[in-house]
Amino acid sequence: MLRRIWRYPELWLGGLIVLAFAVVALAAPLIAPPQEDNPYLIPKDGFSRSPLLPNAEHPLGTLPGQYDILYGLVWGARTAFRLGLAITLGRALLGVLLGLVSGFMGGLVDALLMRLTDAFLAFPILAAVLVMLSTQPALPFDWLRGTSSRTDAIITTALVLFGWMSYARLIRGNVLAEKAKDYVQAGVAVGVPRGRLMFRHVLPNALQGLVVLVASDIGAMVALAAVLAFVGLPVGTFQGRPLADWGQMLNLARNWVIGLPGQPSAFWFTYLPTSLAIVLFAAGWNLVGDGLRDALDPRAAR
Amino acid sequence: MLRYIARRLLALPVVLLLVTLVLFVLMWQLPLEQRAMLYMPSIKAHPTEAELARLTEQIIERHGLDRPAPVQYLAWLRNLARGQWGYSPTWRQNVLEGLLRRAPATLELALAAMIPAIALALWLGPLAARYRHRLPDQAIRLAASVAWAFPAFILGLLLMNLFYARLGWFPPERWSLWAGQVVRAEPFRWYTGLYGLDALLNGRLDLAVDALRHLVLPAATLAVAQWALLTRVLRAAMLEALSQDYVSTARAKGLPERQIVRRHAQRNALLPLISTGGVAVSLLITGTVLVELVFSYPGVGRGAVQAILATDVPVAVGFALFAGLVTILASLLADVLYAVADPRLRLY
Numbered sequence: 001m002l003r004r005i006w007r008y009p010e011l012w013l014g015g016l017i018v019l020a021f022a023v024v025a026l027a028a029p030l031i032a033p034p035q036e037d038n039p040y041l042i043p044k045d046g047f048s049r050s051p052l053l054p055n056a057e058h059p060l061g062t063l064p065g066q067y068d069i070l071y072g073l074v075w076g077a078r079t080a081f082r083l084g085l086a087i088t089l090g091r092a093l094l095g096v097l098l099g100l101v102s103g104f105m106g107g108l109v110d111a112l113l114m115r116l117t118d119a120f121l122a123f124p125i126l127a128a129v130l131v132m133l134s135t136q137p138a139l140p141f142d143w144l145r146g147t148s149s150r151t152d153a154i155i156t157t158a159l160v161l162f163g164w165m166s167y168a169r170l171i172r173g174n175v176l177a178e179k180a181k182d183y184v185q186a187g188v189a190v191g192v193p194r195g196r197l198m199f200r201h202v203l204p205n206a207l208q209g210l211v212v213l214v215a216s217d218i219g220a221m222v223a224l225a226a227v228l229a230f231v232g233l234p235v236g237t238f239q240g241r242p243l244a245d246w247g248q249m250l251n252l253a254r255n256w257v258i259g260l261p262g263q264p265s266a267f268w269f270t271y272l273p274t275s276l277a278i279v280l281f282a283a284g285w286n287l288v289g290d291g292l293r294d295a296l297d298p299r300a301a302r
Numbered sequence: 303m304l305r306y307i308a309r310r311l312l313a314l315p316v317v318l319l320l321v322t323l324v325l326f327v328l329m330w331q332l333p334l335e336q337r338a339m340l341y342m343p344s345i346k347a348h349p350t351e352a353e354l355a356r357l358t359e360q361i362i363e364r365h366g367l368d369r370p371a372p373v374q375y376l377a378w379l380r381n382l383a384r385g386q387w388g389y390s391p392t393w394r395q396n397v398l399e400g401l402l403r404r405a406p407a408t409l410e411l412a413l414a415a416m417i418p419a420i421a422l423a424l425w426l427g428p429l430a431a432r433y434r435h436r437l438p439d440q441a442i443r444l445a446a447s448v449a450w451a452f453p454a455f456i457l458g459l460l461l462m463n464l465f466y467a468r469l470g471w472f473p474p475e476r477w478s479l480w481a482g483q484v485v486r487a488e489p490f491r492w493y494t495g496l497y498g499l500d501a502l503l504n505g506r507l508d509l510a511v512d513a514l515r516h517l518v519l520p521a522a523t524l525a526v527a528q529w530a531l532l533t534r535v536l537r538a539a540m541l542e543a544l545s546q547d548y549v550s551t552a553r554a555k556g557l558p559e560r561q562i563v564r565r566h567a568q569r570n571a572l573l574p575l576i577s578t579g580g581v582a583v584s585l586l587i588t589g590t591v592l593v594e595l596v597f598s599y600p601g602v603g604r605g606a607v608q609a610i611l612a613t614d615v616p617v618a619v620g621f622a623l624f625a626g627l628v629t630i631l632a633s634l635l636a637d638v639l640y641a642v643a644d645p646r647l648r649l650y
Contacts, residue, residue, distance in 0.1 A: 009440060010447060115313060118633075119320035121580070122626040124587040130610050134618035135328040223453040227592060230455050232611050250456070257459045257467075264467035275456045282451035290447050 008295050014287025017280055025077040032071040040075055040243045042067040051256060051270045061269040063252045067242060069269065073277055075244030079236070080281055083156070083225050084218035090160035092214055095167020100206070102168065103175030104198045114172070117165045125162055129228060132158035151234045159221065166213060174206035212293045219285030226250060226278050246281075249274045306641045314634060321626045322382070325619055326375050332615065334367060337374075339616050341365045341381055342389035344396045387623070388616035392609040397620035401602055406495025407476060408590050408601035413496075414517045415524035416586070422529050423575075427536025428568060431544060442533065450530035454589050458523040458596035465519055472519045474597040481512045520597045524589045528582060535578050539571040546570075576640045580633025587625045 024031065028039075035043045045058070046066040054061040060069040102113040123131075136154050178184060179202065187197045229235040229247030236245030242252060253270035260266045329337060338358045345357065362368055365377040381387070387397040430442040465472045476497060477485065484490055484506070485497070493503050498517065501509035543549065544567050552562045591603030598604070606621040 007435060010443065013444075115316045116320055118313070118317045118630075119324060119626075121584070122317070122321050122629045122633075123324075123622055124584045124591075124625045124629065126588040126591050127622040127625040130607070131325065131328060131618045131622040134610055134613065134615045135331055137331060219451055223451065227453055227455055231592070231595060231607055254459070257463055259463070259467055264463060271459065275460065279448075279452055279456060282453065283448045286451040287444075287447050290443070 008291040010287040011291025011295055014284045014289075014291055017284030018288060021077050021281055021284065022081070024074055025081050028074050028078055032068075032074040034075075038238070040079065040245075041238065041241055042072045042075070042244050044241070051253075051267055054269055060273055063242075063249060063270055064256070065242075065252065067249075067252070069249070069273065072242075072244045072249045073246070073273060076246045076249065076274075076277065077281075079243065079245050080222045080277075084221045084281075084285070087156055087159045087163070087221045087225075088214055088217045090156075091163040091217065092167050092210065094160060095164035096171050096203075096207075096210070098164060099168035099171030100175055100198060100203055103172035103206075104179065104194075104202060106179075110172075113168070117168055120162055121165045123162055125159070125224065126227070126231070128162035129155055129158045129233075132161070133233065152236070155225075155228060155233065155235055159224065163217075167210070170209050170213060171206055174208055175202055178202050178206045208296075209293075212289050212296070214289075215292060216286045216289030219282035219289075222246070223278060223282040230254065246274050246278050250278070303641050307638055310634065310637045310641075314630070317630060318627075321630070322379060322623070323375070325623060325626075326371075326378060329378075329619060330371060334362065336615055337367060338362055339391070340388040340619060341367070341378065341386070342616075343386055344399070345389060348394075382623070387620045390609060390614055390617045390620075392612050392614045393605070393617065397616050398624075400605065400617070401620060401624050404600065404602040404605045407497070407599065408594070408603060410496040410498065411517065411520055411524065411590055411593065411599060411601060412586055414498075414521035415589075416528060418521075419525040419528040420532060422525075423532035423536055427533040428540045428563070428571060430533070430537045431540030431571075432563060434541065439537075443537070446530040446533045446537075449526045450534070452526060453592075454523055454527060455592045455596050457526060458520070458593055461519050461523060462596065472515055474516070474519070474599070476516055476600055477509075478512050478516075481509055484509065516599075520593045520599055523596070524586070524593050527589060528586065531582060531585065532575060532578065535574050536571060539574040540567060543567040543570040573640065573644055576636050576643060579636030579639075580629060583632035584625075584629045587628065 042063075044066055045062065045068065048066055049064050051064055052058060052062040052066065058068050058070065060073065062068055063072070098113055098117075102110045133151060133154055184197065184202060187201055192201070225235060225245075226247030229245065229251045232251070236243045236248035242248045250271060253267070253274065256267035256270045258264065259268075329340060335358055338361045341361050342357065349357065365381075366373045367377075385396075385398050387401075389395075390397050390400055393400040426442050430439040433439045462474065466474060485492075485501075490504055490506075491500070493500050498510055498513035501507075501513055544563075546567075549562060549566055552566050553559075587603070590601060591607060593599065594601045594604035595607060602621070602624070606617055609617040610621070
């Protein structure tokens with residue numbers, strides 16, 4: 001098994017990247033000791049509008065408004081894991097449940113649920129998030145960041161609500177294949193209750209491919225959250241202050257990307273490390289997903 | 303084949319109904335006055351407060367917005383079918399008109415991105431499959447994985463820094479200042495709404511070059527993710543095709559490998575490309591929004607986001623509906639093409 005991993009460079013390369021981020025996220029209080037009660041608030045060192053070059057006090061420089069970039073990157077890794085895992089888990093749970101019911105029940109339920117899947121698939125995710133934000137008043141709960149930002153709660157909900165479809169399709173296909181097998185017939189014959197048959201017997205056997213989807217979704221969700229902050233939605237802020245959130249940091253830096261006349265790279269430090277973090281995080285998980293897809297494919301096992 | 307297409311067409315109204323229903327459920331959370339904006343016909347550009355209030359009253363009365371939800375839903379559907387998608391206070395026009403007015407620019411961008419993306423994927427996807435687990439495959443797979451994960455807006459920012467701030471080759475926006483004056487003035491005529499094409503039709507080579515210079519960066523940014531998606535689909539499809547019995551048969555007959563790939567495997571590997579159409583279009587729409595924002599390109603996405611950030615609810619609903627319709631039509635088209643292309647479906 002270990003030797004086979006070498007045949008899938010995606011798997012170990014992606015695994016290493018994700019592991020590195022996990023280490024940074026876990027060691028965040030050691031690398032960048034928090035200075036306030038809420039560690040996700042980036043410490044602010046002054047009020048100047050222009051970014052500061054890397055120096056002894058700020059190893060990676062500061063963003064406009066004098067927010068420390070290194071601190072934001074390190075604690076942003078925690079935000080990335082929380083965000084990616086929470087949204088992906090929500091999507092997977094909803095999708096697995098709907099796919100299981102759809103495939104197991106069959107008939108009219110199946111037909112309707114599948115058309116519903118088609119309908120949700122029709123909305124590009126960005127359009128879905130925007131329409132959710134414009135139409136929904138404050139949600140009564142904020143289940144993600146422990147902050148009271150209305151938009152964060154709505155956006156994460158939107159990403160779950162409009163993102164379960166590929167899970168549902170995958171699981172439904174698996175369930176349909178399982179249903180045709182003898183053990184299910186036997187279960188029906190000896191009178192196992194439907195719910196028990198569905199959850200205890202069929203479901204555990206119908207989860208192939210789920211890991212692959214989850215792995216690549218985690219990275220994609222972090223990239224997507226960054227996109228939303230970049231678009232200008234108030235994501236990753238708390239009482240008007242930016243949280244340690246890579247997308248929000250990039251949003252703060254966006255006006256400095258062009259640099260100064262004659263010095264196009266004058267402010268590289270405001271956006272390059274943050275961009276790198278987002279790209280590496282997304283690519284790392286994506287590589288893990290791709291590697292798993294290839295490694296777990298029974299036809300590829302040679 | 304016809305039966306397959308007919309079944310697909312029968313499902314269409316159900317999906318359309320569900321799409322509108324999802325949006326209606328979301329709209330239902332809005333306060334009454336805001337919901338009325340979604341039923342508002344085109345009105346004169348600068349209504350006073352009093353006029354707007356009176357109009358809102360009339361709309362609530364006429365469409366039964368104080369009556370049960372199903373009544374309102376049907377009234378909304380009727381309006382949608384008539385092209386009355388509500389009035390946008392920021393665009394100061396009917397939402398559908400506003401969307402359609404901005405659509406050609408986005409279409410131009412999408413075409414400029416998709417054509418090279420598909421061409422490159424058709425070349426590299428099958429190539430990777432043929433060299434499975436060897437260097438070309440590893441390289442293409444790695445490139446596709448990274449390209450797929452690379453957020454379009456970051457790529458756009460980096461490209462803009464390199465090719466605009468540093469080299470000054472490719473400027474943002476849709477046209478240069480001087481070109482903008484030319485295309486808005488009298489002798490220039492719009493035929494298709496696509497800037498590059500219309501410039502050629504007007505016999506203005508300088509304008510066509512201008513169009514190209516402004517399209518290169520946004521189109522390249524957009525093409526990267528599409529290329530990654532299509533390359534991966536094509537690689538997987540080609541692998542699948544190459545493992546089929548008929549390929550083994552062809553090999554056993556002693557056909558040259560080139561011919562096996564070209565004649566036997568490649569054609570079947572194209573089928574999954576068609577069925578990816580819907581997903582690709584949905585992705586393309588999100589992509590165009592971001593790219594338009596990064597490059598200040600005046601298309602549907604940028605116009606919609608700017609309006610929505612200014613709390614324009616009718617545009618938010620209209621844009622979601624518009625994007626949904628485009629995606630549904632694209633996947634319908636893909637399914638029909640699939641039925642035509644796949645000989646196995648001719649049996650139905």
